[in-house]
Amino acid sequence: MVCPLLLCFDSAESFLKAWRSDMQGCIVLDVRMPEMSGLELQEKLDSLGSQLPVIFVTGHGDVPMAVSALQRGACDFIEKPFHNEDLLSRIQRALELDNQLSARRQRDGAISHRLDQLTQREREVMQLVVAGKLNKQIADELNISMKTVEAHRARVMEKMGVRTLAELVKAVMTVN
The missing domain is CATH 1.10.10.10 (Winged helix-like DNA-binding domain superfamily/Winged helix DNA-binding domain)
Structure with missing residues (x-):
């Protein structure tokens, strides 16, 4: 099994500076982050056209917040405290989802190219x-x-x- 590359950022702003539209993987966000919340970052990524799966972790969540995040496209929402294995299995599912979405984008791109x-x-x-x-x-x-x-x-x-x-x-x- 190939170990995926893990990138960590100290803020939403530093992540946005590094973000590229061709990034693959998943994003694990805390709802409460300094300067820009995880929910605000998710909204910003949506406006940039990001298709990276997002997993939210929070110690301060509630049902309406979770529903809002999921309705905006988050693939998962997990409350602290959680077991590491639980988070890892959710990350694995998000990575599999990203692989499927990436394959679909490549297929669609190839079809669009042929149509052109x-x-x-x-x-x-x-x-x-x-x-x-x-x-x-x-x-x-x-x-x-x-x-x-x-x-x-x-x-x-x-x-x-x-x-x-x-x-x-x-x-x-x-x-x-």
Whole structure:
């Protein structure tokens, strides 16, 4: 098992100075921190588009605070005192969640890149194919021949890296 890198920061501000949009892992925040609370940092990270899972720890929490943090996207909320094993297992779950989200972002990025490679006409044909139109219907709607539709459709499938209509629909639905 590879041990993940552990970074510690003395304040929310120092973390924000080091934060990068491509960071992976999870963040463990105390609700009460000097200068900027954990909840304020979570809000700031949300505004920056961070997708890092957040775990809150607190000795001063209450149900409304926990609900608020979770509604804003925190993946967990744990009250002090807690067992180290409990925190470690929650961190492990958060890291697994981050790995899943990272894989999804990479997949979506790859699909978006492939979509960007389509010509305007290929994109039009693809949208009609995904909408369930037959080649003849697409040809009539775009005022092109069926052979041209077939050629565009074949190029769409090739550029998108899919073999079946179901795979194409799944790819398009993933990024929409």
